[in-house]
Amino acid sequence: MSAYLVYVRDRITDLVEFKKYEERAPAASVGQPMTPLAFYGAVETLEGDKVDGAVIIAFATVADAKASYNSPLYQEAMKHRLKGAEYRVFIVEGITG
Numbered sequence: 001m002s003a004y005l006v007y008v009r010d011r012i013t014d015l016v017e018f019k020k021y022e023e024r025a026p027a028a029s030v031g032q033p034m035t036p037l038a039f040y041g042a043v044e045t046l047e048g049d050k051v052d053g054a055v056i057i058a059f060a061t062v063a064d065a066k067a068s069y070n071s072p073l074y075q076e077a078m079k080h081r082l083k084g085a086e087y088r089v090f091i092v093e094g095i096t097g
Contacts, residue, residue, distance in 0.1 A: 002094030003062040009053040010086040017084030024077035032068045065091045
């Protein structure tokens, strides 16, 4: 079953740390079985707190999404994301159609 890894950025808190994340995170996706569907495009918040940015990445399975998120390269980059911004990150299963 397909899966979607969703990153919702609420706000940047430390631009220096966030820039480090932006520099390191792309290397973590090399060779991963993923398809970016949205990458910090224009966002219109319809309900809830304002969204500063969002990324949606499609994977063939939940296991693939978790493997990408838990990869050593991404975990190293994520240290800077956690210091530099407030995010909500989740995986949602797709539907079979």
